[in-house]
Amino acid sequence: MSQYDPLIDSAAARLGNALRREGLLVTAAESCTGGGICEAITRVSGSSAWFHSGFVTYANHSKARWLNVSEADLAAHGAVSEPVVRAMALGALEAAEADLAVAVSGIAGPDGGSPDKPVGTVWFAWTSKGGETLSLCKRLQGSRREVRAQTVLHALEGLLKLIERRAVRQSSG
Structure with a gap:
């Protein structure tokens, strides 16, 4: 059990309530978390009402095949990059016929890092149908397990913020 598990459980429950309400x-679309985000979402009872499918695209060819990530972007920027994670989010949104999507790609460690992309570098992207795509790079600290758990937590929290932004846009528009 990770120190992040209660936080992940709480965020997943709040996300489920918000998705149900809306x-x-x-x-x-997950790379470095290997399905951890989908697992957290489906821990919540009744999740089949707001979650139908997710994508674990660990290899670059899987990102290209299943999420329509450009081979050129993968070659030019690498899997752990803003253009790739944004494309992953958009590809997942379309493939799953969902309203919201999150995508993550990073280097969980303990090896695999480089001077410009050290271990703990994770790119996030969140998007909504007909809305904007937001992206962010974080440098997380800790063991592989801790980096992955922090990534799941941040992904869920970002989805909650996306729902809040969407609700504000709809009420003011």
Whole structure:
């Protein structure tokens, strides 16, 4: 058990409540978390009402094949990059026919890092149908397990913020 598990459980429960209340479907495109985001979402009872499918695309060819990530972006920027994670989010949104999507790609460690992309570097992207795509790079600290747990937590929290932003846009528009 990780120190992040209670936080992840709480965020997943709040996300489930928000998705249910708004009548939205969510999906995730995951690389470094290996399905951890989808697992956290489906821990919540009743999750089949707001979650139908997700994508674990660990290898670059999987990102290209299943999420329509450009081979050129993968070659030019690498899997752990803003253009790739944004494309992953958009590809997942379309493939899953969802209303919201989150995508993550990073280097969980303990090896695999480089001077410009050290271990703990994780790119996030969140998008909504007909809305904007937001992206962010974080440098997380800790063991592989801790980096992955922090990534899951941040992904869920970002989805909650996306729902809040969406609700504000709809009420003011």
